[in-house]
Amino acid sequence: MHTWKVGIIGGGPGGLMTAYSLQKCATVPYTTTIFEAGTRLGGKILTNRFSHAGANYEAGAAELYDYSPVVDEDALRELVEELGLSVTPMRGSAVIMNHRVLSNLEDIRDHIGAGACGALSAFDRSAKDRISPHEFYNSDDPTGADADPTNRRFDTLLAELPEPGTRHYIQNMIHSDLATEPEKTSIVYGLHNYLMNDPSYMQLYSIAGGNELLPRELAARVRATKHMEHAVTAVGKGEDGKLVVTSTHHGHERHDEFDFVVVALPNNYLPSITYQGGRLAAALKEHYAHYDHPAHYLRITILFDRTFWRDALPDSYWMLDRFGGCCLYDESSREPGATHSVLGWLVGGEAAREMSELSDEQLIEAALDSLPEFLSHGRRFYIEGRIHRWVGAVNALPGGVIKRSLDRRHRPEPVEHPNLFFVGDYLFDSTLNGVLDSAGYVAEWVAARMTETSGA
Template identity: 50%
Template structure:
């Protein structure tokens, strides 16, 4: 990935545009604070919605989105051969309400979006179904059962449901056994003697981790382990598709949503405003804003130039601190019917194919599905390696991996889809050491204190985390514009 430091200088074209900006900001009716949100994914849209709610005055909000749609990695497309939805990006929402307040669930309720519970805890190991401890013992032996009980209890002692809930927040005070450990999660798994049990546990969590146990820390590894326990959290989806969340946020937010507007550079001008350089088609344009929110995933940051020594250095340090890329590959297959019905009663299960992947029964989101949809979520090294194969090779491998006890998938297969999400998620969210909350969101608070960053990678790499981040930033800007008014 290119260094953030490799920022060429600004061209003459810019000077002309700067003049245009100055003229525009003197126009009557342009007195409202101008806020640019870069990125129209969940983070950007949540920030815009919350800002409008909290500001207590009119704002002029512009959302710059490089793609031709809003919603980022919440994406619910349809197949070509039948009008059937599937989740191509974020598949589920994490529900922390059994432990404490859950702002994401509250937001979804506030927007009036109906939800469906999701769940699953079965694992298919070489075609053997392990749905409970008795199955585990039958397949791996009584020693493995005892070791599992010990590991599970130790993990619960190290990370309670409240520790898990607070992880990433400033109130977080997890056990030193978790946080002071410089070990990788792979070291932690070595405490399990049985290689077969280790394989089972890795299979259970590999697709959630989106990386390998040696590439993440103990805290994130354990978080991904305990999330299988309903005492820690539960799961749900939005009826009609998860993409209804960004769509509803857009519907309720008064902002200028600019699709196919890619932001290239940001610089604080002498006027004190930030000048944004963006392109629509191939045409570069410049515009000035009072506040800027960078709501981009970590891997998109190097593609934006931050001008000015202090801002450039701060954004470089920010990027390096959070640079722990992780990877997903999602394969989704449409079938003439849900031929496995009655044999898989959960929303998903884990398979030990593809280095450990999650198999979603996408049709379980519907009451009486006419067609069947299965989705494979591969993570980490396998996501990278299998991404190199063609779509049709991947469909073959997916069909071969359907556990025999579910039935013969091949005669029912209609259409497949592949979504490659390399570098799109984070292997050590929050970085190796936790940064204070303001530093996370305002990388250069001296000369560039009106430039904020929103991201899931600042918390836990989930939609809950990106909402926490949007909440913090929208509160900061709302307080500042209120003070100015």
């Protein structure tokens, strides 16, 4: 029987999940080759370590979303379990505003006033009426009930709130998850980022020992030739109709032929590849433009001598009213019994883009300055800081303004390139759950086409 050749471009979560899913559903012989531009697999799931104290922290993806308590299924949670990884639940419900921790409705009322608090409760009710937990989970369906036919932006909804205090509270609460400004995203995506804070919609967890164990375990199980430090520069079609992938490795160019190619890259990397042939080039230009809604992150992570915040802040994370609203993670809470003390600031949106221009030292100083007054003594316990810039690395309007059919999202040029597929979180919801759905969809499609064409 013919052995099919599958090429996967990108060794991030999307590429590895595609290879792993294909391994589970393919029924005919095939080989896989993964091209990864960098020196490591895992992409934006990156668990780093401070040189002092051997303390781990997440430099990229911070948390995983579990829908299974709500809808009884969750492909990512099932994958994590299948890979034998242990998890640590994460929780956080407080917003720190004007140096005060607002943990419940009473705190919020005291702080923003009864009128603004009432408006917040009304906003909460209407968000929940509009999108149920099941609708949230199924929102990637282009015919989903939560689609907004007016395509209004989220800022127009916030502007309808009668009290500025309510608006300010909501913005601080969701800015870091959104990674963009309300005027750059849809009402539905804004509401999703508001509702995700409610445990009746999803629960958060991280992987004990570091989120990077997820791609590492996938890589260990995937049977594939892994071409590391091979940046793909072009994809096209050879004279015999096969797909040709051109890559460079330390200045040397190579060309490999495949029956199927999966481009598993985030939208911002797509233009780094030349798509050969008029029809393919035009289709990819249009595909890229549809999803071109860049959003930004910046991580500032600081190792301290002690966990000086624990008495006041016992959760895994809080939202802080600095840098347009950022998330402050207790990185050391990810490992039960950890002896190190690490706080991580996840800055999103325009603040992240602008602040990325600053030096590491300036950013560390800005983070220390942002500590609320009741924690300001903590700066004297500073040991070391690390910066990770993620400008343009995520999506402000995943799925684009108007959602497309799943087939069109994953195969932008079906006429001359029916075996060229695309996988990415930007096609769904800009999360690891989304990129897994995308990878699973393409893997099943490729497996079916291999079987059909083999006549098996």
